[in-house]
Amino acid sequence: xxxxxxxxxxxxxxxxxxxxxxxxxxxxxxxxxxxxxxxxxxxxxxxxxxxxxxxxxxxxxxxxxxxxxxxxxxxxxxxxxxxxxxxxxxxxxxxxxxxxxxxxxxxxxxxxxxxxxxxxxxxxxxxxxxxxxxxxxxxxxxxxxxxxxxxxxxxxxxxxxxxxxxxxxxxxxxxxxxxxxxxxxxxxxxxxxxxxxxxxxxxxxxxxxxxxxxxxxxxxxxxxxxxxxxxxxxxxxxxxxxxxxxxxxxxxxxxxxxxxxxxxxxxxxxxxxxxxxxxxxxx
Amino acid sequence: xxxxxxxxxxxxxxxxxxxxxxxxxxxxxxxxxxxxxxxxxxxxxxxxxxxxxxxxxxxxxxxxxxxxxxxxxxxxxxxxxxxxxxxxxxxxxxxxxxxxxxxxxxxxxxxxxxxxxxxxxxxxxxxxxxxxxxxxxxxxxxxxxxxxxxxxxxxxxxxxxxxxxxxxxxxxxxxxxxxxxxxxxxxxxxxxxxxxxxxxxxxxxxxxxxxxxxxxxxxxxxxxxxxxxxxxxxxx
Numbered sequence: 001x002x003x004x005x006x007x008x009x010x011x012x013x014x015x016x017x018x019x020x021x022x023x024x025x026x027x028x029x030x031x032x033x034x035x036x037x038x039x040x041x042x043x044x045x046x047x048x049x050x051x052x053x054x055x056x057x058x059x060x061x062x063x064x065x066x067x068x069x070x071x072x073x074x075x076x077x078x079x080x081x082x083x084x085x086x087x088x089x090x091x092x093x094x095x096x097x098x099x100x101x102x103x104x105x106x107x108x109x110x111x112x113x114x115x116x117x118x119x120x121x122x123x124x125x126x127x128x129x130x131x132x133x134x135x136x137x138x139x140x141x142x143x144x145x146x147x148x149x150x151x152x153x154x155x156x157x158x159x160x161x162x163x164x165x166x167x168x169x170x171x172x173x174x175x176x177x178x179x180x181x182x183x184x185x186x187x188x189x190x191x192x193x194x195x196x197x198x199x200x201x202x203x204x205x206x207x208x209x210x211x212x213x214x215x216x217x218x219x220x221x222x223x224x225x226x227x228x229x230x231x232x233x234x235x236x237x238x239x240x241x242x243x244x245x246x247x248x249x250x251x252x253x254x255x256x257x258x259x260x261x262x263x264x265x266x267x268x269x270x271x272x273x274x275x276x277x278x279x280x281x282x283x
Numbered sequence: 284x285x286x287x288x289x290x291x292x293x294x295x296x297x298x299x300x301x302x303x304x305x306x307x308x309x310x311x312x313x314x315x316x317x318x319x320x321x322x323x324x325x326x327x328x329x330x331x332x333x334x335x336x337x338x339x340x341x342x343x344x345x346x347x348x349x350x351x352x353x354x355x356x357x358x359x360x361x362x363x364x365x366x367x368x369x370x371x372x373x374x375x376x377x378x379x380x381x382x383x384x385x386x387x388x389x390x391x392x393x394x395x396x397x398x399x400x401x402x403x404x405x406x407x408x409x410x411x412x413x414x415x416x417x418x419x420x421x422x423x424x425x426x427x428x429x430x431x432x433x434x435x436x437x438x439x440x441x442x443x444x445x446x447x448x449x450x451x452x453x454x455x456x457x458x459x460x461x462x463x464x465x466x467x468x469x470x471x472x473x474x475x476x477x478x479x480x481x482x483x484x485x486x487x488x489x490x491x492x493x494x495x496x497x498x499x500x501x502x503x504x505x506x507x508x509x510x511x512x513x514x515x516x517x518x519x
Binding site: 034036037060061062081082083084085087088091092096099100106108109110111112113115119130131132133134135136137138141186187188189190191192 | 316317342349350351352353354357361384389390392395396397398399400401402403404405406407408430431432433434436
C-alpha cells in the first residue's frame with residue numbers, strides 16, 4: 001500500500017472513530033482482539049490522541065500491535081492476556097519496556113482461562129471450571145483463581161476462573177448495518193467479547209444497506225445489535241492490522257514499528273507520525 | 284551444527300520426517316501459530332497416511348477448520364478431540380516442564396517473552412505432546428525452568444536439532460541421535476541429565492519417497508501459512 005492511499009482515508013473516518021473513542025472512559029477494563037481477528041486501530045489512535053489514561057486491557061485471548069501502541073503511549077495501567085507480541089515481527093517492545101520499568105501491572109493468563117472467564121460472563125454465572133492448567137505456576141500466582149475438589153465423583157482437583165466482565169469491548173469488522181448488527185464471520189471471539197461486555201463498540205469498513213440478519217447465510221456469523229452500543233463506519237479502520245479478506249496485515253508497517261519501537265525515542269517518532277497521519281514508514 | 288554431513292536432505296527435512304513418525308496413528312493433529320516445522324510434520328503425516336490424520340493449522344485458511352473463534356481449539360482439546368499438539372519453549376527442563384513466559388524469578392523477570400499462550404492447558408489435556416526446538420541449546424535445555432508455564436511429568440517426546448528423547452518414568456530417555464551428532468556432544472549441550480539405552484540408535488533418515496512428498500504436496504500446503512519455511516524445503 002502506498003503512502004498516498006494511506007493518506008486518503010484520513011479526515012472523515014477520524015471523526016467517526018473519535019465518536020467511539022469518547023465512549024471509552026479512562027480506567028475502563030477494555031477487551032481487545034488479537035491482531036489476526038478484528039482490531040479497531042483507528043479508534044485506538046483516537047484514544048491515544050485524547051490521551052486516555054489508566055486503561056486495563058484484556059486480551060481475547062492475546063494482544064498485539066494495538067496494545068503495544070497504547071502501552072507505549074502511556075494509556076495503560078494493567079494488562080491481562082495470554083500473550084502480547086508482534087507475532088512474526090517479534091516481541092512487543094513497548095510492553096517489555098513497561099514491564100521492566102514496572103509501570104504496568106501484568107496479569108499473566110492462558111488462552112482458555114480468558115475464554116472461560118468471558119464465557120462465564122456471557123452466561124451470567126460468577127465463574128467457570130476449566131480442565132487442565134493445574135501444575136502451571138500461573139495457578140500459584142493468580143490469586144483470583146481457585147482450585148477445588150470437583151463436587152461430583154471422582155472428585156479430582158479442578159480449576160475455577162472468575163467471570164471476566166469487560167467495561168468495553170472494542171473491535172473492527174467488515175460490515176455493520178443500520179440496526180447495529182455486525183458481521184464477524186468465523187471470528188466468534190468477537191461475539192463472545194460482546195456478549196460478556198457491558199458496552200460494545202464496533203467500527204466497520206462499510207455499512208450494509210440490507211439487514212445482516214435477514215440473510216440466513218450471514219446471520220449465523222452476525223453479532224446482533226442487541227449487544228452493540230455504538231457503531232461507526234471507518235474505512236481501513238483496522239490498518240495496519242488486516243481485515244478479513246479485504247486487506248492483509250501491512251507487514252512493512254509492522255517491520256518499521258518493530259525496528260523503530262526498539263528504543264523509546266524511536267517509538268515516540270513512530271507514534272508522532274502515526275497520530276499526525278503521516279507516512280509511518282518515513283518516521 | 285558442526286560436522287553435519289553433506290547429504291541430499293536438510294536437517295529441517297529430517298526433523299519434519301521424524302515428527303511425521305511421532306504422529307503415526309493419530310486421528311487429529313493441531314498445530315499452533317508460528318510452528319512451521321511441526322506444521323510440515325503434521326502435513327507429511329497426512330500425506331503418508333493417505334489423508335489421516337486430520338490436520339488443523341492455526342493461522343491457516345484451508346487447513347483451519349475452526350468456526351467458533353479462538354476458543355474452539357481449546358474446547359475441542361478438552362474433550363479429547365485433539366490427539367497431538369506441539370510446544371516450543373524458551374526453557375525445557377529434565378522433568379518435561381516448559382517455560383514460555385520469561386527468565387529470572389517471577390514476577391520480576393529479567394527477560395520476558397510474549398506469554399504463556401494456551402500451553403498450560405494444551406500440555407495437560409492432549410494425549411500426545413511433542414516438545415520441539417529446532418536448535419539444541421544448553422541455555423534452553425535446563426535442569427529446572429525458571430517458570431513452569433506448562434507442567435511436565437507426563438509422557439511426551441522432545442525433538443531437537445540434535446536428538447529425539449521420550450519422557451518416561453520421570454526422566455528423559457534418549458531415543459535416537461541425529462546423524463552427525465555424538466553422545467558426548469549431546470551430553471555437553473544438554474543442561475539436564477537423561478538416560479541412554481544401549482545401543483544408541485541413529486534417527487531414521489527420510490526415504491526418497493518421503494522426500495518427494497515433502498517437497499511436493501507438503502511444501503504446497505505449507506506455503507499457504509508459512510511461505511518462507513516452505514521455500515526452505517529441499518536438499519541442504
